[in-house]
Amino acid sequence: MRPYLAIISDSFHSALASRVLWAAFLAIWVLLASLAPIGIKEDYTTSFRxxxxxxxxxxxxxxxxxxxxxxxxxxxxxxxxxxxxxxxxxxxxxxxxxxxxxxxxxxxxxxxxxxxxxxxxxxxxxxxxxxxxxxxxxxxxxxxxxxxxxxxxxxxxxxxxxxxxxxxxxxxxxxxxxxxxxxxxxxxxxxxRSSRSVLLTYAGLEFPTDFQIDRVQFETLFNQFVIPILVNWLLGLVLVFLGVLVTASIVPDMLQTGSLHLLLSKPISRSALLVAKFIGGCAFVLLCVTQLVFGLYLIAAFRLGVWNTRILWCIPVAVVIFAVFYSVSVLAGLKWRSAIISIAAAGALAAVCVVVGVIGGVVDARVVAPDRIVGMTTAGDDLFAVTGGSGLVQMDTSEEVWSPLIEGEAGSNDRVLQPTTLDADHVMTARIRNGRFNPFGSGSLDLIVLSRGDDWSPQPSLRLPTATERLVSIDRDAVVAINTADLLITSRDSILDAIGEEASEDATGEESGSDDGTADSTAKSVPRIDNSVGAWLKALVTMQGGATESFVSILPRDVVMSPPTRVSRIRGERALILLTGDRMQRIEPVGNDMMSTWETSTRANLQRESDRASHVIASSSRWVVVARGDLPLKIYDAVTLQFAGQWDRDAKRSFVSGTPLELIAISENCFLLRTSSGHCDVIEVVRGDEQLSTLVSTTSQELSDATADDDVQNAGADSNLSDQAMTIRTLERLPVDEIESVHWRPDVSVSSGGRLYVAHDVDRLTVFSMSVTPRDEQSISVGANFSDIEISKLRSVSPVGSVWRWVDRYVVGGLELFTPQVLQLGDTTAAMVSGNDSLVIGAGESGAAEVIRYQILWPLVSCGIFIAVILLISCMYFSRSDY
Incomplete structure (x- = not known):
């Protein structure tokens, strides 16, 4: 072992003798010294940007x-x-x-x-x-x-x-x-916005920029963007280039006649000698990278307040990046015995990696992303979906292809609303021109209706309120349009009249139908009553997102919709759960006429949280479940909105990873939870333990005090609810990864059963049959399941893709398979530093946020295999060559 250590030490000393190395050391010290005065200042959020x-x-x-x-x-x-x-x-x-x-x-x-x-x-x-x-x-x-x-x-x-x-x-x-x-x-x-923001300072002076975010956003930005950029460019480009420049001469110098004969006279093999030289070169880079990363960690900790020891994971990742290029440099040095050619070979590999990475990114953005399924609904046995390219497609089950109904394209600025079922023969959506980044878009906004009798051809219907973000069917006679500032309702008959169809009295909806089958027997025409503020001037009302001729505002006057807003429909009831800002309220129509006045039956204030992720909400007839980022899942009573319990953060992370993207109620106690990690779990609200009961009692009192301070009391609150503290258990995980979207279609003939449509791996489709059997709650112990669930796979469809999808899978995929994934190591670093396996960009209703799933293990495996193969070739060449 001692001879090998001597060789490694000799390589290390050779590198230390380089003037380039000491220039690199000096540059690192100067960089750290220039970054040391950077700090942050926390103050109240006072101005607008x-x-x-x-x-x-x-x-x-x-x-x-x-x-x-x-x-x-x-x-x-x-x-x-x-x-x-x-x-x-x-x-x-x-x-x-x-x-x-x-x-x-x-x-x-x-x-x-x-x-x-x-x-x-x-x-x-x-x-x-x-x-x-x-x-x-x-x-x-x-x-x-x-x-x-x-x-x-x-x-x-x-x-x-x-x-x-x-x-x-x-x-x-x-x-x-x-x-x-x-x-x-x-x-x-x-x-x-958070009430407090952090501002960057330098030597006590504030930066003269509009950079102003809260601390949580700052830490997320630092961990998931700044650190990966440093690894990819500062460590992955500058230091690796300098490292190759310094170490490129180690192997050619070793092959000189006097040096090589002296080394081979020791009791070591040629392969071990080469590997020892390789490790010596890596040790040199390890020294440089350790200085830089540890210095950045200290600056982040003492100056920015980001005490994140996971930053130190950048050190081994940077060494792996260097080892990829240095392995090629070693092979070139063995073949041509020239330091210049060794540097050129490493540079050529870097160029290849960059070109392959750029090609992969372009193909993914222009070919794969536009085909990704981001939202679905069903009408009868027909399935409709919105794609990432702002298109609307229908699944042709006979040919197993997605047939376009509204053409989408890569990089489109348009936005297509997630389709909503009107009844078994009609589906609704809308296309907002230039609406991807602007909720108002450009031009008029018409409701689009697809009718079975017209071969699902899109037809314009009623004029939608401006900036409509989502459509929700209530009962089977009403549709609510949710926009940036209002809730507006119209009737099913008005929608069908606008496309020249008469409403069928026996038409039944799948999601919009009432569970008990009750509905008003007489069709109601929507009165042209406008409850929006400023109704006296139609143009201004339209600009504000107010009512149009066929839509009526149902938002109670004492409710202000602070974006982003979440609305959940309670299946089987004429009620909506509205979450806006940090306030949740249940609104219901007064009397049987849903087109008239709605009012708030109860409301509750949510605790202000530091996590700035978007809320995700779902409601059954019994519970309302609210998820937000990495925070615990909160459980509220669906009638009183009283806090009933939570799923602890640590317990949740041990079962479910990623940021919650979608919640769907499938029974009274069971919900579907889809996260940014690409998984979907069936979770259930169950009774918790005594410790959780104490937590619920304390939190309920805090929320009640906050609610009372807002001059609103929870109607009908159960004072004994804290004795029945609730939590959540995972029942089962769907056997599908890389999930893009899910759609639950309840079976009207079964109280707790239906079909689950899962879009995964871009545009593949798998259909499951799910049934939930409730147990006798009187005999259920603490923490036990309330329900038994059965999941069976009905079918799986792999649509035939385009020629470009074939090119992406086999040509680009082949290039990425045989090329070390050096650029993707930034994803590995982001995951290690942040502790998350994905990143969610943007907010909005389900399907509106962009999800980036980090490739964590594959880049490391790819680089490791590449290094091992190149070193094996180098060892074989060195062992069989005569020097």
């Missing part, structure tokens, strides 16, 4: 209404619009008069930030100065009036700040209060 605006069109319409509507000029929105700069007021007046005026978001947010500054400065004035200011005409510095803001829905944080005297608030809190006042006056306009 253009990316805070979720609905710019609605904001422009609301401000225009405040300018031109006499009834709004004394309200909050009117006072804000009047305080705008004169040029902005002139443009908003043109908007209110019906002109097409483009106002950049940056100009609007800058104007709002000026109002924040003026209001905060007013709060710093003395009482005497304030009294003098009140005697003047309304100017930009006195746009706020407490009476005008009484009609707005204010968060508890704003009410607490309004009740606090100005002299007790810091400058940051004064600005925070002003921002919250603007948000209250402009409901449904801004993205939900």
């Amino acid at each position: 253009w990316f805070d605006v979720y609905n710019g069109t609605r904001m422009k319409a609301l401000l225009a209404q405040g300018i031109v509507d006499p009834k709004s000029q004394d309200k909050a929105i009117g006072r804000i619009a009047k305080a705008m700069p004169e040029e902005m007021q002139r443009q908003l007046r043109r908007v209110g008069e019906g002109d097409e005026v483009r106002i950049r978001l940056t100009l609007l947010t800058h104007a709002l930030n000026d109002l924040i500054e003026s209001d905060a400065n007013r709060g710093n004035q003395s009482v005497a100065d304030t009294a003098d200011a009140d005697s003047d005409e309304a100017t930009q510095s006195d746009w706020y009036d407490s009476e005008a803001w009484k009609d707005t829905v204010r968060l508890r944080e704003l009410r607490e700040l309004d009740e606090t005297p100005d002299d007790e608030l810091s400058d940051s809190l004064l600005r925070r209060r002003s921002r919250l006042r603007l948000e209250a006056a402009l409901p449904g306009v801004f993205e939900s």
Whole structure:
């Protein structure tokens, strides 16, 4: 063993003698020294950025209404619009008069930030100065009036700040209060933001940029984007290149006559000698990488507050990247005995890896992604799906192909709504032009109906409310359109009349049908009643996402939809669970007429959480389950919305990985949970233990206090519910990986059974039959299942792909198989550092978010096999060559 260690040490000393190495050391020390002053500063979120605006069109319409509507000029929105700069007021007046005026978001947010500054400065004035200011005409510095803001829905944080005297608030809190006042006056306009944000600083000075996010977002950005970029480029490109440059001469120098004969005179084999030299070169890079990564870890910990020891996993990954290129350099050095050729060979391999990686990325984005199934529904035995290329396809079961109904294309800016079943013969959707990144899109938005009698040909129907994001069938006579600021309803008969069809009295829906078969026998025409704010001016109402001629607003007046919004329908009941911001409420129609007034029957405040992932919600007749990011799954009573229990974070992660993307209720207690990891699990709400009962009792009291503080009480709350604390157990995992979308079709003849359609591996389809048998709850012990479930596979379809899909599978796949996946090691690093196996980008309803699943093991296996094969070839060549 000692001779081999001597050779490794000799290689290491040879590398240390290189001037390039010491230049690299100096560059690393200078880089770390330049990064050391970077820090973060946490403060209240006080100003607006253009990316805070979720609905710019609605904001422009609301401000225009405040300018031109006499009834709004004394309200909050009117006072804000009047305080705008004169040029902005002139443009908003043109908007209110019906002109097409483009106002950049940056100009609007800058104007709002000026109002924040003026209001905060007013709060710093003395009482005497304030009294003098009140005697003047309304100017930009006195746009706020407490009476005008009484009609707005204010968060508890704003009410607490309004009740606090100005002299007790810091400058940051004064600005925070002003921002919250603007948000209250402009409901449904801004993205939900954390109350505190972090700002980057350098040597105590704030960065002069618009970089402002909360701590959780900062840590996610650092772990899943910054660190992989450092590994791919700083470690994977710069240090690897320098490492190859320094170590390329080790093998050629060894092959010199005097050196080689001296080494071979020792009791070692040629293969072991070569491997020892290879390890010596890697040891040199290990020293450089360790200095850089450990220095970055210390900076992240002490300066940024990111104490993440998983950052140190970058060290072995960077050494593996170097070993891939160095193995080729060693083989070239054996063959041609030239350091220059060794460097050129390693550079050629790097070029090949980059080219193959780029080709794979382009083909995946242009060929594979547009075919990916992101949402499904059924009508009878026919299956319809939305693709990643913003197309709508139908499964032709006879030929096992997806037949296009609405053509999609790669990189399309359009957005197709997830199809919704109207009845067994009709399916609804909509295509929003240029709506992928803009909820309003461009042009008019028509409901598209596909009818069995017309061979499923898309037909335009009613005019949809602007910025519609989802369609939900309620009972079998009504359809709700959910947009960025409202819930609007129309009748099934109105939809069919618009395409020239008469409603069939015996038509039954699969998802929209009522479980008890009850429905109003007489068809109702939708009255042209508009409950939206500002209904006096149709153009502005349309811009705000308000009602159209055939849709009626059912959103209770005391409810403000703060994006993102989640709506869950309770199957078999005329009720919706609405989750907006951190408030959940159950809304129901007053009486039997769903087209008239809806009101809130009960509501509950959710605890404010640091995780900024989107909520996922599902409701049965008994439970409401809410999932969010890496947080515990929360369970609420479906009637009272009282907190009933949770699935602990650690217990959840031991069974389910990834970010929750979709929840579907399949029975009273059982739900389907699909995550970003590509798996789907059947979970069940069960009784917890005594410790959990204590937790539920405490949390219920906290939530009740928060709810009472919002002047709303939970109707009919069960005081003994904490004695029946609930949690969640996993029943079974579907035997399918890489799941893209799922659709549950309940069997109307069976109370808890149906078919589950699973789209996986881009566009493959597997159909399962599922039945849930409830047990006698009186005899069930703590933690035991309430139900027995049976899952059987009915069929699996592998659609015939296009020629380009064949090229992707066999040509590009073959290139990636025989090429070391060096670029994909960034995914491995991101997974190791973040502790997650996937990344979810964006929010929205199911299917709207983009999911990136990290390739964790395959890049390491690919690089390991490549290194082993090249070293084996090098050892065989070295052993059989005469030097």
